[in-house]
Structures are given as C-alpha cells and as structure tokens.
Amino acid sequence: MFSQTNVLTYQYDLTRAGVNSHENTLTPANVNAAGFGKLFSHSVDGVLYGQPLYVANVAIPGKGMHNVVYVATEHDSVYAFDADSNTGANSAPLWQVSFLNAGKGVTTVPASDTFCGQIEPEIGITGTPVIDASSGTIYVVAMTKETSGGAVNYVQRLHALDITSGAERAGSPVIIQATYPGTGEGGATLTFNPKNYKARPGLLLLNGTVYTSWSSHCDIGKYHGWIIGYDAASLKQTAVYNDTPNGNEGSFWQSGAAPAVDASGNIYVVSANGSFDATTGGADLGESYIKLSASSGLAVADYFTPFNYASLNAGDTDTGSAGVALIGDEAGSAQHPHLMAGAGKEGRIYLLDRDNLGKLNTGSDSQIVQSLPGAIGSLFGNPAYFNQTLYFCGAGDSLKAYPISNARMSTTPSSTSSVFFGYPGCVPTISATGTASGIVWVIDQAGVLRAYDAARLSTELYDSNQNRARDAFGSAVKFSVPAVANGKVYAGTQNSLVAYGLLSGSAAITVSNAASGNAEAVAPGELISIYGSGLATSTATAGALPLPASLGGASVSINGISAPVLYASSTQINAQVPFEVTSGTANVSVSVGRNVVSSTNVVIQAAAPGIFLLGQGAAAVLNQDESVNSQNLPAAVGSVISAYVTGLGEVNPPVATGAAAPSAPLSTVSGVTATIGGAAAPVQFAGLAPGFAGLYQVNIQVPPLASGAYALQISVGGTSSNTGLINAR
Numbered sequence: 001m002f003s004q005t006n007v008l009t010y011q012y013d014l015t016r017a018g019v020n021s022h023e024n025t026l027t028p029a030n031v032n033a034a035g036f037g038k039l040f041s042h043s044v045d046g047v048l049y050g051q052p053l054y055v056a057n058v059a060i061p062g063k064g065m066h067n068v069v070y071v072a073t074e075h076d077s078v079y080a081f082d083a084d085s086n087t088g089a090n091s092a093p094l095w096q097v098s099f100l101n102a103g104k105g106v107t108t109v110p111a112s113d114t115f116c117g118q119i120e121p122e123i124g125i126t127g128t129p130v131i132d133a134s135s136g137t138i139y140v141v142a143m144t145k146e147t148s149g150g151a152v153n154y155v156q157r158l159h160a161l162d163i164t165s166g167a168e169r170a171g172s173p174v175i176i177q178a179t180y181p182g183t184g185e186g187g188a189t190l191t192f193n194p195k196n197y198k199a200r201p202g203l204l205l206l207n208g209t210v211y212t213s214w215s216s217h218c219d220i221g222k223y224h225g226w227i228i229g230y231d232a233a234s235l236k237q238t239a240v241y242n243d244t245p246n247g248n249e250g251s252f253w254q255s256g257a258a259p260a261v262d263a264s265g266n267i268y269v270v271s272a273n274g275s276f277d278a279t280t281g282g283a284d285l286g287e288s289y290i291k292l293s294a295s296s297g298l299a300v301a302d303y304f305t306p307f308n309y310a311s312l313n314a315g316d317t318d319t320g321s322a323g324v325a326l327i328g329d330e331a332g333s334a335q336h337p338h339l340m341a342g343a344g345k346e347g348r349i350y351l352l353d354r355d356n357l358g359k360l361n362t363g364s365d366s367q368i369v370q371s372l373p374g375a376i377g378s379l380f381g382n383p384a385y386f387n388q389t390l391y392f393c394g395a396g397d398s399l400k401a402y403p404i405s406n407a408r409m410s411t412t413p414s415s416t417s418s419v420f421f422g423y424p425g426c427v428p429t430i431s432a433t434g435t436a437s438g439i440v441w442v443i444d445q446a447g448v449l450r451a452y453d454a455a456r457l458s459t460e461l462y463d464s465n466q467n468r469a470r471d472a473f474g475s476a477v478k479f480s481v482p483a484v485a486n487g488k489v490y491a492g493t494q495n496s497l498v499a500y501g502l503l504s505g506s507a508a509i510t511v512s513n514a515a516s517g518n519a520e521a522v523a524p525g526e527l528i529s530i531y532g533s534g535l536a537t538s539t540a541t542a543g544a545l546p547l548p549a550s551l552g553g554a555s556v557s558i559n560g561i562s563a564p565v566l567y568a569s570s571t572q573i574n575a576q577v578p579f580e581v582t583s584g585t586a587n588v589s590v591s592v593g594r595n596v597v598s599s600t601n602v603v604i605q606a607a608a609p610g611i612f613l614l615g616q617g618a619a620a621v622l623n624q625d626e627s628v629n630s631q632n633l634p635a636a637v638g639s640v641i642s643a644y645v646t647g648l649g650e651v652n653p654p655v656a657t658g659a660a661a662p663s664a665p666l667s668t669v670s671g672v673t674a675t676i677g678g679a680a681a682p683v684q685f686a687g688l689a690p691g692f693a694g695l696y697q698v699n700i701q702v703p704p705l706a707s708g709a710y711a712l713q714i715s716v717g718g719t720s721s722n723t724g725l726i727n728a729r
Contacts, residue, residue, distance in 0.1 A: 007054040007483045008131040010202030010258035011382060011429060015326035018384035018391075018481070023431035023439075025487030028453045030502060031439060033466035036451075039488070040086040041474070041498045041520065042093070046075025046108075048492025049119070049256060049477055050128035050202065053138070054083060054485040060094045061165055068094060068163070069483075069490050070131070071497050076100050076108050076124035076142050078161060081497060083488065097166040099124075099159070105147035109154060109195075113145065116217035117678065119198070128202030128258060130210065132232055136163045139210045139232070141176070141199035154195035158212060158230055174235040176212065178228050182245025182283070184275075185222055190242055196223050200251075201323070202258030206294060207265060208232050209239065215253035215272075219316070225250040225271050225286075227259075227298060241298035243285045247275020250286035250320075255380040255424070255479040257323030260340065262354055266301060267292040270342060272320025273313045276305060279360050287312055287319055289342065289350070291357055304350070304357035307365050312346060319344035322379040326354070331388045333407035336369050341390050341409075343379040348372060349392065349402070351409055370409055376400060381427030381479050386454055387435050389414070393426040393442060396709060401457050415457040419450065419616065422709045422725045423677055424478050430454060431484040441484060443491055445476045445711050446617030447516065447722040449500060464500070468517025469510045469531035474498060475518075475713075475720050478678075494720055496520065509535070509598045511588050514574055515620075515646050516610030516722035521603040524579045525657070526610075526647040527694040528563075529572060530556065532598055535590055536568040547576060547658035547693050553593060558602075559586045564658030564693070576694040577604070578657045579650065607649040609714050609721035619712045619724025620644040631709070634727035635702050640684060641726065648672065648696045648716055651688055661688030661695075671717055672698060676726060677710030679703045686716075702728050 011018040030036065053070045060066055060080075067083040076099040082090035100106050108122040119126060129140040138161050146153045160172040178192040185191070192214075200215035209229045216223035229239035244250035250271040252259075260268040274286020283300075287309040291302040312318055324342040332339050338354040351370035352358065358368040365371040377394025384391040390409065393399045398420050400413035426442035438454030439461065449471075453459040464471040474493035482491040488501040509532035512519040522528055536552035547564030549555055556563040556575045559582075567574040573590065581604050589599040612620035614628075621629040624639040635641045651667035661667055672686035682701040689697035698714055711723040 005485055006056060006133065007052070007485050008133055009205065010051050010128040011481065014206070014261035016257060016260040016323055016382055017325045017386070018382060018428060019386050019430045019432060020484050021432045021434055023484055024433050025502065026431055026439060026484065027433070027437040028439060028461055031451050031461045033462055035503055036462055037467060037500060037503050038464065038471040039499045039501045041496045042079070042081045042086055043496050044071060044073050044079055045077050046073030046122065046124060047477055047494045048073055048497065049126050049480060050492070051481050052483045052490040052492060052497060053129060053131055054483060054490065055131060055163060056486065058164055063089070063094060066094060067486065069497065070129065070138055070163070071492055072125040072129055072140050074108065074119065074122050074124040074126065076144060078125070078138070078140055078166060080163070080166065095166040097161060099142045099144060107145050109143050109145045114217035115220060118218055123198055127199040127256065130203040130205045131163060132205055137161065137169055138163050139203055139205065141203065141212055143194070143198060156194040156197070156199065158210065158235060160235060171235045174230065176228060178226060178237070178240045180240055180242040180245055182242060184224065184244060184246050184248055190224065190245055192226055196221065197226065200253040200256060202256060204259045204261065204267070205232060206261055206267070211259065211267070213252040213259060213269065215251040219249065219273065222248055223251065224248070225252040225274065227252065227269065229298065239297045241292060243271050243290065244275045245283050247277065247284040247286065250274025250284070253320055254323040255321055257382040260324050260326050262326060262338065265294050267294055268324050268340060270320045270323055272318040273316060276309055278303060278305070289319065289324065289352060289357060291354070302357045303359055304352055304368060305360040307361055307363055317345040321345045323382045325383045325385045325390070327385050327404065331404045331407070336407040339369065339407060341383055341385070343376060343383065343392065345378040347374055347376045347378055347394055349375045349409070369407055372409065372411060377425055380424040381481065384428040384430050384440070386430045386432060386438055391428045391440055393421055393428055395421065395423045395425040397421065397425060399426065399428065399440065399442060399452065399457055417452060417457045417460065419444070419460070421445065422617065422711055427479060427481040429481050429484065441482050441489060443476050443480055443482060444617065445478060445723055446613070446725065447473050447476045448617070449473050449482065449489065449491060465517060469512040469519065469529050471500070472512055472517035472519050474520060475722055509590060509600050511600060511602045513608060513610035513647055515612040518608065518610060518722065521605045521608045522577050523605060523608040523647045523649045524577055524581050525649060525651065525694055526577045526608060527566070527574060528577055529574050530588070530590060531572055532590070533571055534597055535573050536570055537592060539569040542566050545658070545660040545693055546656070555591050557589050576658060579654065580657065605719070607716040607719050608647040609645055609716055609719060610647045611712065611714060611721050611724040612644050613724050617725045619726050621712070621726050629726050631727050634707065634729040636729055637702050637704055640699050640701050643698045643700060643712060643714065644689065645696045645698060645714055645721065646694055648686065655688055658693050660693060661690050663690035666690070669696065669716065672714065674698060674700045674712065674714050676700070676703060676712050676728070677705055679705065
C-alpha cells in the first residue's frame with residue numbers, strides 16, 4: 001500500500017528540511033515550459049493553508065486502487081482526490097468529509113468573531129494534517145462555531161480518519177481541552193480556551209503520539225503557546241506543555257511549519273512574542289527556540305533566546321514567524337555535529353547546536369554557533385536544507401542559498417534568484433534524486449509556481465507564467481508550500497488543488513483571463529486570451545472601437561454569441577466575453593472563415609477578477625498623479641491609486657459588448673473590495689475604464705503602511721483576483 005514515495009507530514013519528514021530525495025522523474029533537464037506544466041486542478045470549498053499530503057496505491061472502497069492526494073480547507077472539509085487525473089470518475093473527490101452541519105448550528109468560525117484578519121474569511125482547518133502510514137489514518141484539527149438555543153460555543157476537535165474512506169476511527173473525534181499550572185491568567189491554573197486559538201503549525205506524529213500546536217488570533221488579549229499531545233490509537237490526552245504559564249503570549253505559529261524532531265525524539269519549536277523569565281528560574285519562554293523532551297510527557301530540555309529579545313518583543317519582530325530545519329551531520333564539526341537553522345521577522349539567521357542551544361547571553365549571541373544579522377528579509381515558514389546548503393526566502397528579498405561546512409555558514413549567499421518576493425516571501429521545498437538533480441520549488445504570492453536549479457538559483461527552470469493560458473496557478477495562499485511526489489507537484493490555492501507535471505500533450509485551445517492567466521472560470525465582459533495553433537490566417541490588432549467580430553480571418557463565439565476580437569495571430573486570440581453570456585458551462589469556438597478550427601468548454605461565473613501585471617509581479621497601477629506605480633515611484637499612504645483589471649462582471653448602466661465605456665455616466669460594479677498587504681483598502685470606484693472595452697478600473701485608497709512592496713488583491717462577490725505588487729511610502 002505504501003511502496004512508492006509518500007508525503008505523510010509537513011515538508012516530508014521530521015527534520016522539516018523540506019527535501020524529497022526520492023524524486024526520480026522531475027529533473028533540471030526536463031522541468032521547463034516546453035515539457036512541464038499544469039496537468040489539472042480540483043476545486044475545493046475553502047482556502048488551503050496546509051501542504052498537500054500524498055499516499056500511493058490506496059484501495060478506495062468501490063473505486064479501486066488510486067494514488068491519492070489529501071487536502072483540508074478552512075471550510076472544515078477534508079478531501080481525497082485521485083493524484084493523477086481529474087477526468088471521468090476522477091473528476092469528483094474519491095471522498096470528502098465535512099465537519100459542518102448548518103441544520104444543527106455547526107459552522108466554521110467567521111474571522112470577525114476573532115477580531116483578527118490573519119485568516120479570512122473563515123477559520124476551519126488550518127494546520128497541515130499528518131498521516132500514520134501503519135494504520136492508514138489521517139489526523140486533522142478542525143475548529144467550529146456551534147450555536148444551539150442562543151448559546152454559542154467554539155470547539156476544537158482532533159479527528160482521526162480512515163484514509164481509504166474518510167470514516168472516523170473509533171474514539172474519534174475528541175474535543176481538545178487542557179489545563180496547565182500557572183499564574184498567567186490570575187489564578188493557579190491556565191485553561192485552554194478554544195475560541196482564542198487556532199492550530200496553526202502542522203501536526204506532528206511522533207512515537208504513537210499526535211501533537212497539536214497552538215497560536216493566538218493576532219496578538220489579542222491573554223493567550224499562550226500550547227502543545228497538546230494525544231495517543232494516536234485511543235486519542236486520549238497524553239501530554240500538555242505551555243511556554244508562558246506565569247506570563248502571557250508566546251504563541252506557536254511558525255507560519256504553519258510543524259515542530260521538528262531529532263533522532264533522539266526531542267521536539268524543537270519556536271515561540272513568538274511573549275514573556276521571558278527563564279534566567280531567574282521561571283518557566284516563561286517567549287521569543288525563544290525551545291527543545292522539548294518527549295520521553296515522559298513534555299519537558300523543557302534546553303532553549304535559546306536572542307540577546308535582543310526585549311526589542312524583538314517591542315517591535316513585533318518575533319522569532320516565532322518561522323520554524324527550524326534540522327541540518328545533516330555532514331555540515332557539522334567535531335565540536336558542533338548536530339545543527340539546526342532558523343530565522344524570524346528580524347531577518348537574522350541563527351545557526352544553533354542542538355546539543356547546546358545556548359540559552360540567553362547578555363549583549364550578543366556569541367554563545368551560539370553563528371548569527372548572521374540582516375542576512376535575509378523577514379522569514380515566514382521554514383528554510384530548507386540540501387547538499388550542505390541552506391535556502392531562505394524572506395519577504396521583500398530574493399531566494400538565497402547559503403553553503404554550510406564544518407559548522408559554518410557562508411556570510412554571503414552562493415547564489416540568489418533574480419526574482420524578488422514580496423510579503424511574505426516564500427517557503428522552499430526541494431525535490432532531488434539522492435543528492436543529484438535538485439530543484440527548489442516555491443509559490444510566489446503573485447500567483448506563480450517557480451522552479452529553480454538548486455545548484456544555481458540564478459537559473460529559473462520554470463514558472464507558471466511562462467505559459468499562463470495553460471499553466472495559470474490561481475490565487476496563492478500565504479506561507480503555503482507545494483508538495484512534490486512521484487513526478488508531480490501539488491499546491492493549494494484559495495479555491496483549488498492544482499497539479500503540475502511532465503506534459504504528454506495539451507488541449508487544442510486553452511482559454512484564460514487575459515490579466516491573471518486563470519483558466520478556472522471567466523466572467524461576462526471579461527477580456528480573455530485563447531491559445532492554440534492555426535487560430536488565424538494573419539496577425540492583426542483592432543484599430544478602433546467598437547471591436548470587430550473578426551480579425552486576421554478569425555472569429556470567436558461563446559455559446560453561439562459572437563465575441564469581439566482585440567488581437568489575432570496563429571497562436572493567440574484576445575477577445576471579450578459577451579455580456580449576454582449567462583453563468584454555467586459555455587462552449588468557446590474559434591473559426592477561420594466558416595470553419596471551426598477548435599473549441600473547448602469554459603466555466604462562466606458572475607465575476608472572475610484578474611489584475612493586469614507589468615512584469616516581476618508588479619500590478620498595473622497608476623498613482624494619483626497618473627505616474628506608473630513602481631519601486632522608484634511609490635504611492636503615498638492615503639493617496640488613491642487606479643488598478644487595471646478585467647473580469648469584474650456586469651456593470652450599471654450596461655455597456656454594449658465590444659463598445660468603448662463612456663466617461664459619463666460611468667458604468668460601475670458594486671461589491672468590490674480590495675486589500676493591500678492584507679490590510680483593507682477602501683475602494684472609491686470600480687467599473688469600466690472610460691474609452692476601453694472590457695478593461696475595468698478600480699480606484700483604491702492606500703491604507704496606513706510602512707514603506708515597501710505589498711500584494712494588492714481585489715475581490716467581488718466572494719471571488720478574489722490574483723495578486724500584484726504595489727509600492728507604498
């Protein structure tokens with residue numbers, strides 16, 4: 001059942017080094033836009049924060065043997081999909097389990113209930129699940145809001161599901177409850193309040209125990225960092241640890257990274273902003289790298305706290321924004337054979353000796369193996385380690401490779417990517433055949449899957465925007481990381497699981513949003529790009545409005561309605577979806593003369609927003625003074641920018657398909673919202689850009705932000721666009 005390479009836990013194994021060294025199909029030689037691309041996608045009912053998991057050769061009752069990929073959503077659903085296709089019987093999930101019951105008042109938790117916008121619009125399943133291969137069980141933590149007779153309860157449950165069917169195992173689920181001795185909440189005992197926490201880090205399965213780790217919602221009120229363990233077979237609670245029992249804060253969030261474990265079974269976690277008093281004999285370990293012994297319950301075995309922890313606390317530049325990667329002994333020395341590496345929001349890399357973490361030193365971190373201040377941008381997630389090289393991808397920074405030998409990191413990177421990654425950076429994961437054919441895979445928050453040669457990060461092997469019509473990634477999820485297994489790359493988006501791999505052929509034509517490249521759905525009035533071959537007899541561009549019904553001998557119809565054409569060539573047509581097309585599945589046909597040369601089906605929905613990009617992930621945005629927004633020309637906080645998009649759907653008053661939008665009266669779209677760097681940004685106008693066909697304009701006020709590059713995202717009717725970077729000052 002488990003003969004092939006499986007992905008059972010966050011970043012492949014308990015070192016959290018992020019390497020699948022048994023990938024025998026994908027190599028730097030064949031990962032390129034000509035032969036590698038998007039194979040298929042599966043729609044899901046909510047945002048996917050957790051890393052996809054994979055099990056080969058699973059016998060699904062009544063459906064035969066399948067390679068299976070498992071994902072869990074913030075809408076409290078767990079899915080099992082065929083890992084190799086989405087056609088025929090595999091177009092539907094092999095199984096799906098929902099933990100909701102609206103009829104009985106059981107829903108997800110609205111983000112507004114937590115007064116925190118870190119995870120929106122709902123909270124359900126956040127942390128990466130874990131699979132026990134020996135029992136065929138997947139463990140997952142789900143949060144629900146349960147209303148009965150006017151009473152509202154918030155509940156966290158640990159579920160143990162059969163991987164073949166999704167059925168609950170005996171004794172499952174169990175409600176997560178815990179207490180811990182301490183004075184941090186005014187009495188002698190702390191009580192775990194399920195409303196105040198989310199299971200942000202991935203789950204850990206170690207020696208028959210499932211460990212859940214807990215983070216607050218933002219930095220609100222009284223909270224702590226909890227780790228709560230359960231027997232994997234009986235789901236009886238076996239261990240509880242709290243890192244600030246006599247103080248406050250100290251969340252374990254690590255941007256989703258799961259706790260790491262060494263060969264002796266010691267657990268390594270990183271706490272965020274919080275109380276610290278360990279140097280005076282206290283138990284509070286906020287802002288620290290913590291080593292826990294799991295031999296009998298959970299007990300602190302060692303710790304490292306940065307010398308400047310107080311200023312990190314004060315500036316919210318905590319270490320706890322990322323986890324750690326354990327480093328192979330080949331990179332160590334006789335004095336420091338067992339190493340691990342991490343970094344936090346400050347961008348300082350810590351190289352630590354797992355046998356002697358170093359505790360706290362006054363004035364500097366000279367007691368640890370190495371500290372590299374300012375080496376990277378703020379780190380969210382995990383570094384990766386492969387072939388005596390550490391890989392970091394900080395916010396506002398490039399992907400960087402730091403060689404390490406004899407327990408010493410190079411103080412400068414040996415290679416870097418040419419692409420800079422906006423907030424929150426990226427989380428690298430690596431595929432390789434042993435120590436050869438290393439590929440670093442990352443998800444760019446601009447909505448791009450990227451692959452780099454692990455030996456030379458300056459060599460980008462592939463990115464999904466090289467052929468966006470075929471390979472469009474969709475809307476990225478912050479801190480998320482792809483999973484590589486058996487020749488395919490799986491990644492979660494805000495509404496789907498996408499799968500990439502080597503191409504055996506492609507559809508005759510593909511249809512996508514002309515701005516974002518998203519091929520999942522299009523909207524009435526949207527500008528689309530159609531890719532294929534033999535699409536037109538000549539290359540032509542529309543010279544005036546209204547747009548013509550044909551160009552270069554080519555014409556397009558959608559459900560029999562003529563779609564006006566902006567551009568036509570033998571391999572690409574740009575056209576406008578008629579406003580008259582209704583929601584549902586629609587047929588797109590391309591004709592040359594009177595002959596249909598190709599057709600395909602697309603999904604039409606009310607809105608499918610896409611932001612036009614200018615290159616390097618920059619959004620097509622004008623500043624208030626009409627200059628093009630850029631790093632050299634940032635928008636002032638409080639000023640109004642104009643973003644250019646398509647796919648916002650119907651407008652009022654209506655405008656004829658293909659016609660220029662008037663300047664008076666303006667044709668507007670209601671219900672449009674925007675965020676910049678995750679912060680709500682007031683929309684002052686949304687509608688068709690005057691003088692254009694199919695081009696929409698959204699005027700947005702820049703919220704209070706520090707100077708820097710931020711991801712812009714636009715939503716309408718619950719559907720979100722791709723992201724594009726804007727610069728603010």
